[in-house]
Amino acid sequence: xxxxxxxxxxxxxxxxxxxxxxxxxxxxxxxxxxxxxxxxxxxxxxxxxxxxxxxxxxxxxxxxxxxxxxxxxxxxxxxxxxxxxxxxxxxxxxxxxxxxxxxxxxxxxxxxxxxxxxxxxxxxxxxxxxxxxxxxxxxxxxxxxxxxxxxxxxxxxxxxxxxxxxxxxxxxxxxxxxxxxxxxxxxxxxxxxxxxxxxxxxxxxxxxxxxxxxxxxxxxxxxxxxxxxxxxxxxxxxxxxxxxxxxxxxxxxxxxxxxxxxxxxxxxxxxxxxxxxxxxxxxxxxxxxxxxxxxxxxxxxxxxxxxxxxxxxxxxxxxxxxxxxxxxxxxxxxxxxxxxxxxxxxxxxxxxxxxxxxxxxxxxxxxxxxxxxxxxxxxxxxxxxxxxxxxxxxxxxxxxxxxxxxxxxxxxxxxxxxxxxxxxxxxxxxxxxxxxxxxxxxxxxxxxxxxxxxxxxxxxxxxxxxxxxxxxxxxxxxxxxxxxxxxxxxxxxxxxxxxxxxxxxxxxxxxxxxxxxxxxxxxxxxxxxxxxxxxxxxxxxxxxxxxxxxxxxxxxxxxxxxxxxxxxxxxxxxxxxxxxxxxxxxxxxxxxxxxxxxxxxxxxxxxxxxxxxxxxxxxxxxxxxxxxxxxxxxxxxxxxxxxxxxxxxxxxxxxxxxxxxxxxxxxxxxxxxxxxxxxxxxxxxxxxxxxxxxxxxxxxxxxxxxxxxxxxxxxxxxxxxxxxxxxxxxxxxxxxxxxxxxxxxxxxxxxxxxxxxxxxxxxxxxxxxxxxxxxxxxxxxxxxxxxxxxxxxxxxxxxxxxxxxxxxxxxxxxxxxxxxxxxxxxxxxxxxxxxxxxxxxxxxxxxxxxxxxxxxxxxxxxxxxxxxxxxxxxxxxxxxxxxxxxxxxxxxxxxxxxxxxxxxxxxxxxxxxxxxxxxxxxxxxxxxxxxx
Numbered sequence: 001x002x003x004x005x006x007x008x009x010x011x012x013x014x015x016x017x018x019x020x021x022x023x024x025x026x027x028x029x030x031x032x033x034x035x036x037x038x039x040x041x042x043x044x045x046x047x048x049x050x051x052x053x054x055x056x057x058x059x060x061x062x063x064x065x066x067x068x069x070x071x072x073x074x075x076x077x078x079x080x081x082x083x084x085x086x087x088x089x090x091x092x093x094x095x096x097x098x099x100x101x102x103x104x105x106x107x108x109x110x111x112x113x114x115x116x117x118x119x120x121x122x123x124x125x126x127x128x129x130x131x132x133x134x135x136x137x138x139x140x141x142x143x144x145x146x147x148x149x150x151x152x153x154x155x156x157x158x159x160x161x162x163x164x165x166x167x168x169x170x171x172x173x174x175x176x177x178x179x180x181x182x183x184x185x186x187x188x189x190x191x192x193x194x195x196x197x198x199x200x201x202x203x204x205x206x207x208x209x210x211x212x213x214x215x216x217x218x219x220x221x222x223x224x225x226x227x228x229x230x231x232x233x234x235x236x237x238x239x240x241x242x243x244x245x246x247x248x249x250x251x252x253x254x255x256x257x258x259x260x261x262x263x264x265x266x267x268x269x270x271x272x273x274x275x276x277x278x279x280x281x282x283x284x285x286x287x288x289x290x291x292x293x294x295x296x297x298x299x300x301x302x303x304x305x306x307x308x309x310x311x312x313x314x315x316x317x318x319x320x321x322x323x324x325x326x327x328x329x330x331x332x333x334x335x336x337x338x339x340x341x342x343x344x345x346x347x348x349x350x351x352x353x354x355x356x357x358x359x360x361x362x363x364x365x366x367x368x369x370x371x372x373x374x375x376x377x378x379x380x381x382x383x384x385x386x387x388x389x390x391x392x393x394x395x396x397x398x399x400x401x402x403x404x405x406x407x408x409x410x411x412x413x414x415x416x417x418x419x420x421x422x423x424x425x426x427x428x429x430x431x432x433x434x435x436x437x438x439x440x441x442x443x444x445x446x447x448x449x450x451x452x453x454x455x456x457x458x459x460x461x462x463x464x465x466x467x468x469x470x471x472x473x474x475x476x477x478x479x480x481x482x483x484x485x486x487x488x489x490x491x492x493x494x495x496x497x498x499x500x501x502x503x504x505x506x507x508x509x510x511x512x513x514x515x516x517x518x519x520x521x522x523x524x525x526x527x528x529x530x531x532x533x534x535x536x537x538x539x540x541x542x543x544x545x546x547x548x549x550x551x552x553x554x555x556x557x558x559x560x561x562x563x564x565x566x567x568x569x570x571x572x573x574x575x576x577x578x579x580x581x582x583x584x585x586x587x588x589x590x591x592x593x594x595x596x597x598x599x600x601x602x603x604x605x606x607x608x609x610x611x612x613x614x615x616x617x618x619x620x621x622x623x624x625x626x627x628x629x630x631x632x633x634x635x636x637x638x639x640x641x642x643x644x645x646x647x648x649x650x651x652x653x654x655x656x657x658x659x660x661x662x663x664x665x666x667x668x669x670x671x672x673x674x675x676x677x678x679x680x681x682x683x684x685x686x687x688x689x690x691x692x693x694x695x696x697x698x699x700x701x702x703x704x705x706x707x708x709x710x711x712x713x714x715x716x717x718x719x720x721x722x723x724x725x726x727x728x729x730x731x732x733x734x735x736x737x738x739x740x741x742x743x744x745x746x747x748x749x750x751x752x753x754x755x756x757x758x759x760x761x762x763x764x765x766x767x768x769x770x771x772x773x774x775x776x777x778x779x780x781x782x783x784x785x786x787x788x789x790x791x792x793x794x795x796x797x798x799x800x801x802x803x804x805x806x807x808x809x810x811x812x813x814x815x816x817x818x819x820x821x822x823x824x825x826x827x828x829x830x831x832x833x834x835x836x837x838x839x840x841x842x843x844x845x846x847x848x849x850x851x852x853x854x855x856x857x858x859x860x861x862x863x864x865x866x867x868x869x870x871x872x873x874x875x876x877x878x879x880x881x882x883x884x885x886x887x888x889x890x891x892x893x894x895x896x897x898x899x900x901x902x903x904x905x906x907x908x909x910x911x912x913x914x915x916x917x918x919x920x921x922x923x924x925x926x927x928x929x930x931x932x
Contacts, residue, residue, distance in 0.1 A: 013042075020071030025085055028068055029053070029132045030146060032081055038148075042079060052080040055128035056121045057089025059105055064093055088131060090120050115381055119388070122373045123404055126366070130408060133415050153178075155419070155803045160184040163800075163807025166820035172278055176201075184283065185810060188902070191251065194283050198253070201279055202272060204262075210252040215289060218243045223860045239863055249289055249858065249867040253280070253335075256295025257328055260317075263296050267316050268333055277335045281814055285929070286905045287856035287867045292333045301326040359725040362409035370401045370408075413725070423802045424721055429705070431587055433580050434805060435721055436683050437730055437794050439650040440762035441577060441596040442476070443526065443787040444770060446644040448484050452780040453512045455519060458482040463652055464783060465772035466765050472679040474758045475652035476770055479577050479599075480569075482646050484781050485520065486511040489643060490619070494636040501546065504537075504624040504633075506641060507553075515552055515614035523608060524569065526645035527601040528786060533634045534601050535884025540633060541603060541624060542568060543887065543920065548605070549623040556615025561607050566624075569602035571895060577647050586899045586928045587808070593892045594829045594842055598787055599647045600888060630918070631883055642786060648770070650762050650792065651683055656752035659734070661690070667720060667735040672756050679761050681792075682732040687753040688717050690736075698751070704737065723797050729759070730794060763791045791838075801827065809929075813869060813900035818852045825849075825896070845889055848879030850914060857908065859924060868906035868924065871897050877913045886913070887920060894922045901927025 013035050016023060023031070036042045036049040044052070058069040064086030074082040087094045091102040105117050136142055143152040156178045157163055168174040177184070180201070183193050191209040199207050225238045253276070255266065265272045273292075280290060301319055316333070319326060371389065374397075378385030387394045427435050444464060448456075460481045466474040490509045496502035506525075510518060527534040548561040569575060570592075573585045577592045577599055592599055605622065614620070657671045672680035688701040704716040718735040736750070770785035777783070795801075805827050816824070829842045851874030858865050873893060880886040890911040898907045905927050912919040 017071050017073060020068050020083075021066045023066075023068055023071075025067040025083075025087075025128075026132065026135050028071060028083055030142070032083075033147065036081070044079075050129055053083060054080070054121075054125065055083045055085060056117075056124050057092040057095070058084050058086050059092060059102070059109060059117065061093050061099065061102060061106075083128075085128065088127065089124060091117070115384065118377055118380060119384075122370060122377055122388075123400075125373055126369055126404075126408055130411050130415070134411070137415055151418075151800055154800050156181065158800070158803040158807035159810070161807055161810030161812060162815075163804040163811075164820050164823040166817065166823050167811065167815055170815050170817055170820065171282060172275065177282065189283060189285055194280065197283055198276065198279060202266075202276060204255055206256055206258070208254040210254055210293075212247040213250040213252045213291075214245060214247050215250045216243050217246050217249070217858045217865050219865075220857075220859060239860060244860075244865050246858075246865040249287075249865065251288055251290050253290065253292045254295070255292065256330070257297035258294060258300075259297060260300040260302060263294055263300070264317060266292070266294060267313065273333075273335075280335065282812060285812055285900075285902050287814070287869050289856070289867075290335055292335055293330055294333070295328055295330045296326075298327045299325045301329065358723075359409055359413060362413045363405055366408040366412065367401060367405035370405055374401070410725075418797065418800050418802060420720075420722065420797075420802075423806060425705075426806055427802055430806075430809060431580075432684070433578055433588055434591070434802075435730070435795060437681055437757055437759075438595055438792060439578070439683065439757040440474075440789050440792045441599075441647060441649045442770060442785040442789040443528075443596075443598050443645055444476070444478065444648045444783050445526070445528075445642050445786045446482055446484060446646075446778070446781040446783045448486055448511075448644070448781050449779075452484060452486050454486070456484040456778070456780055458484060458646075458778050458781070460646075462778070463774040463776055464648060464770055465774045465777075466762070466770045467772060469761050469764045470676065470679070472674070472676060472758065472761060473772065474650060474762045474765065474770070475774070476648040476762075477651050478646045478648050480524075480575065480602075480646040482644050483522075483524070484644050484778070485518070486513060487643060489638045489641055492636050492638045492641055494633045502626045502629060504541070504626065504636060505621055506624075506638075507619065507621045510618040514616045514618055515556065515620060516616050518614075521606070521609045523605045524643075524645075525603050525605065526642040527603070527640065528642035528645070529634075529640040531598075532882040532885065533640065534598075535888050536631070536633060536882050537636075537640060537884065538601055538603070539884040539887040540626060540629060541566060542891075544627045544629055546625045546627055549625060550608075550611055551621050551623065552615045552617050553619040553621060554615060554617030556617065556620075557613040559611040559613075561610070565605065565607040567604040567606055568600070568891070569604055570600040571891075577649055578651070586895055590825075590892055590896050591828050593888075595793075596647060596790055597888065600891070602645070644781070645786065648785070650757045650789075651755055652757075653686070654680065654754045654756040656682075656754050659750040659752070661736050661748045661750055667718075667733045668750075670732040670734055670752060670754070672754060679758055681729060681757045681759040683755045683757050685719055685732065685734070685752065686755055688734070689751045690715070690748045691751065692748050699748075701736065701750075757792060760792050762789050765789050808899070811900055813897070814854060816852070816854065816900070818849060821852055822846045822849055844879050845885075848876040848886075848889075849893075850874050850876050859906065859908070861906075861924075866906060868908060869897075869901055871907055871909045873909070873911045875911060875913055877915065877918070883918070886918075890920050894925070898925050898928050900929060902929045903927050 012031060016028065016031055020028065032053050033049055034040055036044075036052050038045075038049075040049075043049075052075065054074060058064070060069075067085060067087055069084040069086050072082045072084070074080045086092065089095055090097055091105050095102060108114065108116055136147065140152065143149040144156065153175070154163065157168060157174065159181045160177055161184065162168045162171065162174055162177070171177065180197055183197050186193055191211050195207060195209045199205060219239060219242055224242060225240060256263075258266070264270075266276065267273060276292070284290075296317075301321065302325070304318055316331065319329060374388045378389045386392050388397050424435060446458065458478065458481065460478055462478045464476045464478070466476070487508055487510055489506060491507040492505065494502070494504050527537050529537065545563040545566060547563060548565060549558060550561070551558045571589060576585060576588055577596060578588070580588060655673050657673055659668050659670075661668065670682055670685070671677065672682060674680045689698040690701060691698055700714060701717045702714050704718045707716055716737050718737060720733045720735065722731045722733065723729075724731045734750070734752070736748070765785075767786065767788060768784045770789070771783060773779075808824060808827070811824070825846050826843070829839055829846075851872075853872045855870050857868055857870040859868060860866070873890075875886060875890065877883075877886060880889065893911065894907075894909040897909055901907045903926060906924045907927060908924050909922045910919065911921075
């Protein structure tokens with residue numbers, strides 16, 4: 001067998017043409033690709049290599065001896081190739097058609113004609129190309145090494161946290177790091193893992209990692225103990241002096257003994273030293289300090305010679321000694337943490353390749369390719385051109401092309417998938433909501449009825465109905481619990497009297513009860529004004545609040561609360577818009593910001609139980625005293641505040657149509673009950689029960705992910721999610737298996753409980769349409785939606801989007817720069833069916849990120865030094881519609897950046913505008929990345 005390794009060259013092509021039958025079809029195609037493709041000796045840059053290869057079956061009924069009968073030169077000057085195969089053809093010895101079809105073609109060939117054969121070869125050309133793609137899809141080495149398939153390479157980069165091109169650009173030689181995917185996907189990172197990585201990458205066997213190296217850390221000025229500073233407790237949060245000893249924030253790389261030549265190659269400024277530093281920064285996720293200690297072997301030190309171009313460098317590899325040489329000696333070198341790359345001024349969006357998104361798109365693409373081949377056929381056989389191409393083409397030929405295009409489209413769609421059998425399970429395990437449809441959402445406000453004479457609680461998950469749309473009532477469920485009181489807002493205003501601080505005042509009135517009998521701890525308000533006004537009001541209350549003054553309007557005493565008693569709502573794990581069983585809730589917080597930003601315009605006034613002397617009146621006011629404001633607020637009214645509101649999502653419990661399961665099918669499509677199937681879409685599967693014929697008791701099925709070997713004899717089910725072939729939605733399919741992971745042979749009826757959405761139907765609703773009580777709706781309050789209902793959407797599965805999202809969980813915070821941050825955030829806003837104008841608005845906000853700097857810092861926590869990250873982000877204010885929108889976006893960025901810090905480190909985020917007029921600083925926040 002000829003050697004097919006390495007770069008194809010003319011002698012190898014000659015060998016292929018002389019002995020083509022000795023090669024397999026895949027070998028022939030690989031050699032042809034190396035010769036005619038990019039970088040090959042026969043490359044034509046303007047012509048794809050696939051277009052220069054013609055493949056056809058052998059016109060013979062002889063028994064084939066190999067996959068390939070022969071390989072011949074073709075085209076102009078013999079620059080192209082003609083490959084004749086012995087398999088998978090519509091004629092020849094392996095044809096599925098009756099033999100007389102091949103015999104007719106043989107008779108035609110004997111008459112020196114090829115009209116019919118060439119017509120069938122229109123279908124063959126594309127068929128063999130798809131066959132070669134099928135062979136190569138799971139040949140990962142060939143895809144990434146020979147074909148240099150960018151999508152397959154990108155998936156491998158995603159495994160090591162370098163899914164975005166901007167992240168790869170920040171690392172020298174990123175492709176070489178794929179070799180260490182096993183080390184870079186381990187959590188937590190360990191000294192042994194770093195040691196293994198450095199030994200292999202640098203080719204140095206004598207390398208150790210010394211942990212817990214002593215360092216002296218300067219205490220930040222604002223944390224040093226001095227007279228006049230309050231809030232410090234002796235023995236708890238006080239440290240004397242200006243620095244502190246610490247062993248938890250530093251490690252050391254020990255290398256040696258080394259020869260003089262090896263020692264010099266690792267000195268600062270050399271490629272090996274830079275590689276060492278970049279590998280350390282890539283591997284460690286925490287902001288550790290580190291340095292390098294190298295040991296020069298005995299008798300390797302040399303005298304200093306003037307004029308020696310490779311001579312000693314003072315302080316690095318020069319020593320003072322008497323005699324011929326030295327014994328073993330060590331030198332310590334700091335390894336500076338690289339600064340985050342300077343922000344680029346070109347922060348726009350590169351055009352993205354638009355791949356087919358549905359079966360229809362693939363069908364149109366395949367039909368176009370067949371028609372191009374038919375056009376070439378018409379040139380070769382002009383007497384038949386009218387039959388195979390143009391608007392007068394024969395109807396039978398058109399139907400044939402359409403049928404073949406449909407089959408090819410199904411195959412090409414499968415070939416282009418993103419390995420869902422792998423990535424879907426990974427995403428389901430860490431963030432299942434990302435693979436689910438995005439339901440419509442809104443904000444609902446409740447109004448207490450006259451019979452509401454005391455405090456009541458409406459639990460989260462309460463179902464609410466809309467008016468019918470096309471005969472279907474849309475169902476929504478509330479996201480937050482709502483405490484209802486016989487309370488109303490009677491007025492609100494903003495005032496800035498001369499010589500007094502500005503203040504926002506809200507007046508309240510109770511019904512049928514006095515303040516002294518009203519039991520209240522927390523009062524939740526929704527900022528219900530127009531989006532920009534509400535965001536500005538949110539900014540003022542969160543950033544410029546000095547104190548809160550509560551005053552009864554009849555009797556009682558005024559009570560004052562400090563600004564910490566006003567809490568932002570929506571950022572905690574129990575305040576999610578959609579239910580989840582994932583620990584990666586911070587990712588969902590950002591996703592929900594791009595879905596329903598109004599969800600974050602809730603505030604809680606806490607500490608009302610501290611107001612003891614309220615009096616017996618029924619009216620009171622709350623005055624929010626403010627600092628000097630950098631901008632003017634709009635004219636406030638009571639319409640800017642709403643009581644008893646909550647986000648609501650178009651999610652509800654529903655049943656699937658019963659499934660009759662036999663051993664004749666591998667999986668079954670789950671379809672919700674309902675007259676109009678377009679009005680229901682599966683969101684998640686809650687429970688699966690089965691009924692066997694002749695048995696009354698139901699059998700409970702477990703998800704196969706929960707199988708541990710100790711779950712008894714319960715059968716299992718496997719849920720598979722696929723992009724719909726005809727719609728821009730997700731199809732849910734179920735496969736039933738037993739404990740041996742084989743299909744169940746027994747006939748059963750499956751009863752499946754679901755959580756569903758109404759798909760795109762809620763987009764027809766307007767403000768006030770969500771107002772019909774349901775069975776579990778409260779009887780003591782009415783309700784309606786007070787905000788526009790957002791459109792539903794589907795997750796974006798194309799272009800390795802799921803792999804890029806998985807990459808987020810392994811991304812190193814220190815590698816993130818301005819462009820890569822924008823790319824990471826963009827994965828949350830791009831989804832199918834989203835409103836184009838809405839997406840453009842969010843993209844404009846991302847373009848407002850014009851600067852990012854991340855640096856390791858030290859802060860005191862409880863008397864000990866803690867290592868963390870200081871994150872400084874600069875925003876372009878012109879990319880936001882208001883100061884409030886910029887602040888709300890900043891608050892989400894602060895939470896998002898904490899995702900990349902481990903739970904043993906903190907983040908301190910500072911966000912400022914480009915002009916330097918605004919600065920928002922958040923307190924230290926412990927990281928959210930799990931250690932395991």
